[in-house]
Amino acid sequence: MEELKPDILHEVIQKRFAQANKTSFGNALLIGGSLQYAGAILMAASAAVSSGIGRLTVATQRENLTALRVRNPEAMGLDWSHHGPVLDQVRKCNVVLIGPGMGESDEAAELVRATMRAMRPGQNLVIDASALNLIADHHIMVPTDVFTIATPHQGEWAKLSSVMIPYQGSMELNDLQRQNLNLDVLVLKQHHTVVLSDNRQVQLQIGGPYQATGGMGDTLAGMIAGFIGQFAEPRRATEAAVYAHSAIAEELAAHNWVVQPSLIADYLPNYMARINTNL
Numbered sequence: 001m002e003e004l005k006p007d008i009l010h011e012v013i014q015k016r017f018a019q020a021n022k023t024s025f026g027n028a029l030l031i032g033g034s035l036q037y038a039g040a041i042l043m044a045a046s047a048a049v050s051s052g053i054g055r056l057t058v059a060t061q062r063e064n065l066t067a068l069r070v071r072n073p074e075a076m077g078l079d080w081s082h083h084g085p086v087l088d089q090v091r092k093c094n095v096v097l098i099g100p101g102m103g104e105s106d107e108a109a110e111l112v113r114a115t116m117r118a119m120r121p122g123q124n125l126v127i128d129a130s131a132l133n134l135i136a137d138h139h140i141m142v143p144t145d146v147f148t149i150a151t152p153h154q155g156e157w158a159k160l161s162s163v164m165i166p167y168q169g170s171m172e173l174n175d176l177q178r179q180n181l182n183l184d185v186l187v188l189k190q191h192h193t194v195v196l197s198d199n200r201q202v203q204l205q206i207g208g209p210y211q212a213t214g215g216m217g218d219t220l221a222g223m224i225a226g227f228i229g230q231f232a233e234p235r236r237a238t239e240a241a242v243y244a245h246s247a248i249a250e251e252l253a254a255h256n257w258v259v260q261p262s263l264i265a266d267y268l269p270n271y272m273a274r275i276n277t278n279l
């Protein structure tokens with residue numbers, strides 16, 4: 001399979017134009033974070049903010065909103081139990097990330113279903129973690145007219161696609177199920193993650209076991225949403241985020257036994273400036 005190369009970063013990460021304002025860099029909505037898994041959506045939010053998204057709203061369980069405001073005052077917050085305002089925001093933004101730390105309650109399933117129904121052509125949807133399991137368990141249809149990116153780990157992909165882990169080495173099988181599930185891009189996370197889309201299959205050749213820690217995927221999901229929100233062409237933006245996430249981890253691993261996912265978000269603005277400076 002073709003290697004995902006660093007060229008993707010130069011292609012995707014574009015210098016900001018002088019007259020730009022926050023509306024020039026996307027409007028993202030992140031949905032997730034039950035009481036038990038609040039950290040997942042907070043890590044995703046930090047990653048999206050650090051990536052440079054123009055505007056960010058997080059819909060989460062009410063009790064998590066104070067932590068969100070303390071950790072990322074840049075983000076706006078919504079109580080996810082009020083579907084009306086959440087769905088209004090779904091319609092306004094150009095990218096939605098749903099799933100990190102969402103949990104698998106019936107209420108969470110209802111919100112996944114309602115979000116999918118509210119989305120319109122031209123919008124982008126990143127589906128991660130609990131949302132993938134909810135889609136599988138509740139037979140929720142992924143919309144065909146929205147650009148969708150799924151980011152499962154191998155356990156989540158086995159459940160969603162019925163391609164069991166020993167068979168996931170077959171890109172033919174994975175890609176067939178990607179298409180059957182109406183997914184435009186499949187980011188199948190593992191050591192050397194693969195990214196599958198129409199007529200293109202690439203594999204990451206960087207990164208390592210210093211990334212094997214909870215929250216690493218939540219951080220990647222926030223980066224993908226942040227990159228898609230502000231850079232043209234969602235497939236390339238996804239690939240760039242996948243590359244940058246592991247490249248930063250690899251840099252940090254030179255001096256750190258384990259790479260804390262939050263540290264990746266902290267280093268992201270510096271890493272991006274080294275790819276393409278705004279000066």
Ligand SMILES: NC(=O)C1=CN([C@@H]2O[C@H](COP(=O)(O)OP(=O)(O)OC[C@H]3O[C@@H](n4cnc5c(N)ncnc54)[C@H](OP(=O)(O)O)[C@@H]3O)[C@@H](O)[C@H]2O)[C@@H](O)CC1
Pocket residue numbers: 036037038039040041099100101102103129130153154155156214215216217218
């Ligand atoms: N701080 C927070 O708030 C955090 C919150 N988080 C959030 O919590 C939610 C639940 O996440 P989770 O980690 O409890 O279980 P989850 O990923 O659903 O796995 C379930 C089972 O699948 C398997 N499995 C797992 N990985 C696999 C792999 N790579 N390859 C193959 N199989 C794999 C494994 O089953 P086993 O193989 O052990 O039978 C595992 O027990 C989710 O929304 C997430 O975003 C986390 O991000 C952590 C930090």
Ligand SMILES: Nc1ncnc2c1ncn2[C@@H]1O[C@H](COP(=O)(O)OP(=O)(O)O)[C@@H](O)[C@H]1O
Pocket residue numbers: 129152153189190191192193206207208209210211212213214215216217218219220
């Ligand atoms: N041994 C490894 N080598 C390279 N990358 C890894 C390794 N282990 C985990 N990762 C990366 O860490 C992330 C884990 O994602 P995920 O399982 O969704 O974590 P979480 O849900 O806890 O945030 C993925 O991007 C995966 O590729």
Ligand SMILES: [Mg+2]
Pocket residue numbers: 128129153217218
């Ligand atoms: Mg995950």
